[in-house]
Amino acid sequence: MMIERILPLGSVVTLKNGDGTELLIITRASIVIDNNKEIYYDYGAVLIPQGMATPENIFFFNRETVQEVIFRGYENDDEHQFAEHYDRMIEASPYPKGNL
Numbered sequence: 001m002m003i004e005r006i007l008p009l010g011s012v013v014t015l016k017n018g019d020g021t022e023l024l025i026i027t028r029a030s031i032v033i034d035n036n037k038e039i040y041y042d043y044g045a046v047l048i049p050q051g052m053a054t055p056e057n058i059f060f061f062n063r064e065t066v067q068e069v070i071f072r073g074y075e076n077d078d079e080h081q082f083a084e085h086y087d088r089m090i091e092a093s094p095y096p097k098g099n100l
Contacts, residue, residue, distance in 0.1 A: 013068060
């Protein structure tokens with residue numbers, strides 16, 4: 001399942017090649033350091049029901065790795081505008097997309 005538009009915060013998903021664990025999306029377009037290089041991922045999420053026990057427990061992944069959207073998060077006008085401009089924003093970003 002390829003997600004066309006970025007999912008809203010609060011969405012719950014499972015991942016391809018995952019074990020079926022549900023993840024709650026808490027951030028988008030996060031820049032992280034991997035091998036001394038700054039990269040971005042479409043999403044950062046925490047496990048359900050544990051949540052974020054520590055910042056190190058955030059799982060980063062991209063929209064192409066989403067297997068199933070179990071729940072779509074909150075959407076208002078600001079969210080719709082953000083989603084509409086997301087792809088242009090990341091195309092203009094100097095950071096490469098992370099790979100899993």
